[in-house]
Amino acid sequence: METVPDSERTGLIGALPPSWRPYAALMRLDRPIGTWLLYWPCLAGLGLAGVDGRWDLVGWFLLGAFAMRSAGCAYNDIVDRDLDARVERTRLRPLASGRISLKAAWGLTIGLCFVGLVVLVQLPLTAALVALASLALVAAYPFMKRITWWPQAWLGLVFSWGALVGWTAAWGSLALPGLLLWGGSIFWVVGYDTVYAIQDVEDDALVGVRSSARALGGRVKGGVALCYALALGLWGAALWQLKPTPLALLALLPVALHLGWQAMKVDAEDGAGALALFRSNRFAGLLLALACLTVGLSRGG
Numbered sequence: 001m002e003t004v005p006d007s008e009r010t011g012l013i014g015a016l017p018p019s020w021r022p023y024a025a026l027m028r029l030d031r032p033i034g035t036w037l038l039y040w041p042c043l044a045g046l047g048l049a050g051v052d053g054r055w056d057l058v059g060w061f062l063l064g065a066f067a068m069r070s071a072g073c074a075y076n077d078i079v080d081r082d083l084d085a086r087v088e089r090t091r092l093r094p095l096a097s098g099r100i101s102l103k104a105a106w107g108l109t110i111g112l113c114f115v116g117l118v119v120l121v122q123l124p125l126t127a128a129l130v131a132l133a134s135l136a137l138v139a140a141y142p143f144m145k146r147i148t149w150w151p152q153a154w155l156g157l158v159f160s161w162g163a164l165v166g167w168t169a170a171w172g173s174l175a176l177p178g179l180l181l182w183g184g185s186i187f188w189v190v191g192y193d194t195v196y197a198i199q200d201v202e203d204d205a206l207v208g209v210r211s212s213a214r215a216l217g218g219r220v221k222g223g224v225a226l227c228y229a230l231a232l233g234l235w236g237a238a239l240w241q242l243k244p245t246p247l248a249l250l251a252l253l254p255v256a257l258h259l260g261w262q263a264m265k266v267d268a269e270d271g272a273g274a275l276a277l278f279r280s281n282r283f284a285g286l287l288l289a290l291a292c293l294t295v296g297l298s299r300g301g
Helices: 021-026 033-048 056-079 102-120 125-132 135-147 151-159 162-171 176-207 212-242 246-250 253-265 271-279 281-297
Strands: none
Touching (some): 033 162, 033 212, 033 281, 056 102, 056 135, 135 151, 151 176, 151 212, 176 253, 176 281, 212 246, 212 253, 212 281, 253 281, 271 281
16 A cells, blocks of 8 residues: 655655655645745735834744744644544645654654744744744644634634734834734635635545535635635735825735636635645735835835
């Protein structure tokens, strides 16, 4: 029986020594999309607040996003190892297939958290405290799919938290524009993770895992469109708070067009297409960050 997925034989992971490959797979080293999705809200918050001379945080946030996303993937697999073994798409994951011990997975997770700690101490105290406040949400996330039909909403709280950290790092305290940016990012995450969940609807139904894609059923296209519309509305409100001119809102036009294209392409029956749409959100996040940076740096004008 096949016990090693193709992704561990080719590409970046395939180039590593065989003994390293299961650990790289546990970190999703071949799937950087999660790192980008965690990173862009951080950069958007920092940019919207005007950076305030902390350009070094552009790099530190990227390292932190990589370390904490990797740690989150390992922790998620620890919690979900029994469920993963029963789902076709995830049965070959290192823990589910028995190629990594539970002790080794915990060791990797803790090591990655230490990298996150290095990033944490680079932040101003207020921003560091805001970042630490997310840990309870992160720890609870893997259990949400067992108790709610909307685990994507919980993921939204977690994956968009960087907007608050980035904003506070440059602004010095939480304020309405940063909170609006965070709120919009929550709806963005709910939208794109609902798209991601489309590919697992059948397997999730078999093992009893809940998701927004299952909850919405044939209405998933409209649900994703509504989430993206709410995201854009809250992002627009955040920009307006800082620069109340129509020109500021035009900065969101590229990301609005991209999300509109996504919403039109969503198909509840097309798992492969859903994965491609989900991955395209790395560009949506970049466009959001650029919009926030443009408005944030132009506030004095």
